[in-house]
Amino acid sequence: xxxxLVKLSDLRRGARCVIDSFTDDVMKQKLLEMGCLPGETITIxxxxxxxxxxxxxxxxxxxxxxxDEAQSIIVKPLA
Amino acid sequence: xxxxxxxxxxxxxxxxxxxxxxxxxxxxxTLFNALTGLHQKIANFPGVTVEKKSGSAKIYNxxxxxxxxxxxxxxxxxxxxxxxxxxxxIPFEVLCDPGDENHPDLVILIADGTNLKRSLFLxxxxxxxxxxxxxxxxMMDLVKEQGIDIKIDELERRxxxxxxxxxxxxxxxxxxxxxxxxxxxxxxxNDIFETSPLAPPxxxxxxxxxEMRSDYAALQIAHHRDAISGFHIPDQQKKEIEExxxxxxxDGIKIQSFETLERYKVIHEILQICMVKAINDKPSLSxxxxxxxxxxxxxxxxxxxxxxxxxxxxxxxxxxPMDFIxxxxxxxxxxxxxxxxxGVLNDLLVNGVLAxxxxxxxxxxxxxxLFMFIAILEDSGYMARVSFLMDKLxxxxxxxxxxxxxxxxxxxxxxxAIMATRTIGxxxxxxxxxxxxxxxxxSARLPVYTLLIALVVPSKLIWGVFNLQGIVxxxxxxxxxxxxxxxxxxxxxxxxxxxxxxxxxxxxxxxxPRWSNIVYSIYEKVRIFLFDAGKIIxxxxxxxxxxxxRGPGQHFNVIxxxxxxxxxxxxxxxxxxxxxxxxxxxxSYAGHLGHLLEPAIRPLGFDWKxxxxxxxxxxxxxxxxxxxxxxxxxxxxxxxxxxxxDKMQAEINPETGQPRYTPAVGWSLMIFYAFAMQCMSTLAxxxxxxxxxxxxxxxxxxMSALAYCSSLIIFQxxx
Numbered sequence: 109x110x111x112x113l114v115k116l117s118d119l120r121r122g123a124r125c126v127i128d129s130f131t132d133d134v135m136k137q138k139l140l141e142m143g144c145l146p147g148e149t150i151t152i153x154x155x156x157x158x159x160x161x162x163x164x165x166x167x168x169x170x171x172x173x174x175x176d177e178a179q180s181i182i183v184k185p186l187a
Numbered sequence: 188x189x190x191x192x193x194x195x196x197x198x199x200x201x202x203x204x205x206x207x208x209x210x211x212x213x214x215x216x217t218l219f220n221a222l223t224g225l226h227q228k229i230a231n232f233p234g235v236t237v238e239k240k241s242g243s244a245k246i247y248n249x250x251x252x253x254x255x256x257x258x259x260x261x262x263x264x265x266x267x268x269x270x271x272x273x274x275x276x277i278p279f280e281v282l283c284d285p286g287d288e289n290h291p292d293l294v295i296l297i298a299d300g301t302n303l304k305r306s307l308f309l310x311x312x313x314x315x316x317x318x319x320x321x322x323x324x325x326m327m328d329l330v331k332e333q334g335i336d337i338k339i340d341e342l343e344r345r346x347x348x349x350x351x352x353x354x355x356x357x358x359x360x361x362x363x364x365x366x367x368x369x370x371x372x373x374x375x376x377n378d379i380f381e382t383s384p385l386a387p388p389x390x391x392x393x394x395x396x397x398e399m400r401s402d403y404a405a406l407q408i409a410h411h412r413d414a415i416s417g418f419h420i421p422d423q424q425k426k427e428i429e430e431x432x433x434x435x436x437x438d439g440i441k442i443q444s445f446e447t448l449e450r451y452k453v454i455h456e457i458l459q460i461c462m463v464k465a466i467n468d469k470p471s472l473s474x475x476x477x478x479x480x481x482x483x484x485x486x487x488x489x490x491x492x493x494x495x496x497x498x499x500x501x502x503x504x505x506x507x508p509m510d511f512i513x514x515x516x517x518x519x520x521x522x523x524x525x526x527x528x529x530g531v532l533n534d535l536l537v538n539g540v541l542a543x544x545x546x547x548x549x550x551x552x553x554x555x556x557l558f559m560f561i562a563i564l565e566d567s568g569y570m571a572r573v574s575f576l577m578d579k580l581x582x583x584x585x586x587x588x589x590x591x592x593x594x595x596x597x598x599x600x601x602x603x604a605i606m607a608t609r610t611i612g613x614x615x616x617x618x619x620x621x622x623x624x625x626x627x628x629x630s631a632r633l634p635v636y637t638l639l640i641a642l643v644v645p646s647k648l649i650w651g652v653f654n655l656q657g658i659v660x661x662x663x664x665x666x667x668x669x670x671x672x673x674x675x676x677x678x679x680x681x682x683x684x685x686x687x688x689x690x691x692x693x694x695x696x697x698x699x700p701r702w703s704n705i706v707y708s709i710y711e712k713v714r715i716f717l718f719d720a721g722k723i724i725x726x727x728x729x730x731x732x733x734x735x736x737r738g739p740g741q742h743f744n745v746i747x748x749x750x751x752x753x754x755x756x757x758x759x760x761x762x763x764x765x766x767x768x769x770x771x772x773x774x775s776y777a778g779h780l781g782h783l784l785e786p787a788i789r790p791l792g793f794d795w796k797x798x799x800x801x802x803x804x805x806x807x808x809x810x811x812x813x814x815x816x817x818x819x820x821x822x823x824x825x826x827x828x829x830x831x832x833d834k835m836q837a838e839i840n841p842e843t844g845q846p847r848y849t850p851a852v853g854w855s856l857m858i859f860y861a862f863a864m865q866c867m868s869t870l871a872x873x874x875x876x877x878x879x880x881x882x883x884x885x886x887x888x889x890m891s892a893l894a895y896c897s898s899l900i901i902f903q904x905x906x
Binding site for chain 1: 266267269271301302304305308440443444447448451473474477481483484486487571574575576578579580588689690691692693694695696
C-alpha cells in the first residue's frame with residue numbers, strides 16, 4: 109500500500125506518520141541529533157495556542173517545533 | 188564511604204579530573220549536586236560567560252586504602268559534539284583540546300534510560316574520543332515504570348565502558364558510581380563508529396601531530412577548523428594542523444551528516460539486542476498534566492495565576508522573616524552605639540557600616556523566595572511549557588519562545604538571565620532579548636520597591652484576601668514587562684536578522700522538583716548577593732558616610748562647631764539641633780553633589796537627598812536603600828534607632844510643610860527605578876555577550892531616557 113508523502117506541517121493533531129526525509133540541511137542536522145531519524149514514527153501531540161509551535165512525540169520524547177520548521181520534514185502518514 | 192572509615196594516617200591522595208557530559212534534561216545537575224554536595228563553585232569558562240560549575244568529592248577506597256580526590260566539572264548539556272550554540276561549544280573544546288585546563292582524566296557520561304537512543308548518540312561520540320569513561324544510566328525509576336528492560340552487561344560489552352544504573356534524584360546507585368569512578372581507569376578499545384576510513388591520511392596526520400589515540404578526536408578537530416587557533420597547544424602544532432587541512436580534501440558537513448546517520452544505525456543495532464521496550468499506549472502522567480498546563484486558554488490562566496501567587500508570596504510571607512531581621516538589626520545597632528565610646532569610630536561603624544549591612548541583609552528572605560520559585564519552575568519542567576505557550580506571541584515582538592526564560596529569570600537578576608540567552612540560536616532574537624531583559628524588574632529593585640511601597644501605599648486587603656501592597660508590587664513587575672515588550676517591538680524594526688530563527692526544543696517530562704537542587708540554587712544566589720553586591724554596598728555606604736559627615740568651606744565647620752556646642756549644653760534644644768544637623772548635611776560634600784543634580788531631577792519630584800541616592804545607585808540599584816539609611820542616619824543622633832522607612836516617612840518637604848514622600852514622589856521614584864539602567868554588572872555582561880560597547884551604551888542611554896521621561900510624566904500628572 110503506497111501513501112503519498114506530505115510535509116509534517118500538513119498533518120492534524122493526533123496524526124501519526126513515519127519520517128521519510130528532510131528538505132533543509134541545517135534543520136536536518138538538528139533534527140537527527142535530537143532523535144528524529146528517517147523511519148521513526150512521529151505522533152502530533154498538540155498545537156500551541158494560535159497554531160504554532162507544535163508538540164510532537166518522537167522516539168520517546170516530546171519536542172516542540174515551529175510549523176515552518178516542520179515544513180522541512182517529509183513524512184508518510186499512517187492510517 | 189563514611190568519613191568515619193578514614194584511617195588516621197593520611198592515605199595516598201590521587202587527583203582525578205572528571206567531566207560530566209550528557210543531554211539537556213538528563214539529570215546531569217542533580218547528579219552533580221549529589222556527587223559534590225556543597226563543595227562546589229560557580230565560575231566562568233575562560234574567555235566566555237558560560238557558567239562553569241565545578242566541585243570536588245573525596246572517595247576512599249577501603250580495599251586499597253587509597254583516597255581519590257575528584258575535581259568534577261559540569262559541562263553544559265548538549266545533544267552532540269557538533270556545537271550549534273556558544274553553550275554547546277564548551278563540551279567540544281574541553282574534550283577535544285588536549286591542552287585545555289579542564290580536559291578530563293575521566294568522563295562520567297549520563298544517559299537518560301528512557302531515551303537511550305539519543306543519550307547513546309552523544310555518549311558514543313565521547314567514547315570514541317578514547318577518554319576513559321563511566322556511563323551512569325539515569326532515571327532507572329522511570330525505566331522500570333515504563334516497562335523498559337535494559338541488558339546492562341551486554342550494553343557494557345558493546346560500548347566498551349563500565350555502566351552503573353542510578354537514580355540521581357533518590358541517590359540510588361551513587362556509591363557504586365563512585366567506586367566505578369575510582370577503579371582502574373581504562374581507555375575504551377574499539378570505535379563504536381569507525382572513523383578512520385572517512386579521511387585516512389588526514390586523520391592519521393592530525394593524530395601524529397597531536398600524538399592522539401583517537402581517530403574520532405582527529406575528525407572533530409578537522410571539522411572545527413576555526414576553533415583550532417583557540418586550542419591550548421603549541422603554535423607549531425597548530426601550524427602543522429592547518430597545513431595538513433589545507434593539503435587534504437575534507438567536506439565537514441557531508442561527513443557530519445554521514446556520521447550522524449551511521450552512528451544512529453550502530454546504536455539502533457546495539458539497542459535491538461540490549462533493550463526490550465514494552466508496548467505502552469497509555470498516555471503518560473505528563474501528557475495528562477499538559478492537557479491542562481498548555482491548554483489554549485487555561486494554559487495562560489495558569490501561567491498568570493502562578494506569577495500572581497509568586498508575587499503575593501514574596502510580599503506577604505517574606506514579611507515575617509524581614510521583620511525579624513529588621514528588629515534584630517535595630518537592636519544590634521543600638522547595642523553597638525551604646526557599647527562603643529562616642530566619636531568618629533562609633534559614628535562610622537553605626538551610621539556607615541551597620542546601616543549599610545542592615546540595608547542588605549533584610550532583603551535576603553525576598554531574594555531567596557524569588558530564586559526558590561524560579562528554581563522550582565525550572566526544575567519541574569514547567570519553564571519549557573511556558574516557552575511553548577509563548578513562542579508565537581513572542582515572535583510578534585521579534586523574540587523567541589526561549590526568550591521567556593531569560594525574561595522570567597530577569598526578575599531575579601539580569602546577569603544570569605542575559606547569559607541564559609545563549610540558548611537562542613538566532614542573533615537578532617538573542618540581541619533583542621539581551622537588550623530588553625534589564626527592563627524586567629530584578630531582585631535588586633525589590634528593596635527599592637519594598638521601601639517605597641511601604642512609604643506611599645497603604646497596607647490593606649482588597650476583597651478580603653489580596654494585599655494592596657502586593658498588588659502594587661505585581662503591577663510594577665508588569666510595567667517592567669510591558670516596557671520590555673514595547674522596546675522589543677521597536678527594536679524588531681531596526682535590527683537586521685543575520686540568520687534564521689529556530690525553535691526546536693525538548694519538552695521534558697514533569698518531575699517533582701528536587702529540593703536539594705533548589706536549596707543549592709538559593710544558597711548560591713544569596714551568597715552572590717550578600718558578598719558580591721554586599722561588598723559594593725558597604726564600600727559605598729562608607730564613602731557616603733564620609734561624604735555626608737565632612738564638607739568643604741568655612742560654613743560647614745561653623746555649623747559643626749555650633750552642633751558640638753549645642754549638644755554639650757544641659758538642656759538640649761532638640762528642635763534647634765535637628766535644624767542644624769539638616770543644614771550640616773546640606774553643606775557636606777554629599778549635599779553639594781545632590782544640589783548639583785537637583786535642577787535636573789526637580790521636575791521628577793526628587794530633591795537633593797534623592798539625588799545622592801541616584802548617583803550611588805549607578806553602581807547597583809539596591810544601594811538606594813543603604814544610601815537612604817546612611818543619609819538619614821547621619822546627623823540624626825537622637826538616641827533612637829528607627830528604621831529607614833520611619834525616618835523617610837517623617838521627612839518634611841520644607842516648601843510645602845507636607846511629608847516629602849507623597850504618592851507622586853513615590854511613584855515617580857518607583858517608575859524611575861523600574862526603567863533606569865543602574866547596574867554596572869549588567870552592562871559588563873552585555874558588553875561581553877554582544878562583543879563590544881555599542882549595545883551596552885545604547886542600552887544605557889535608551890533606558891535612562893525612558894526612565895527620565897516616564898518619571899517626569901508620572902510626577903507632573905500626579906502632583
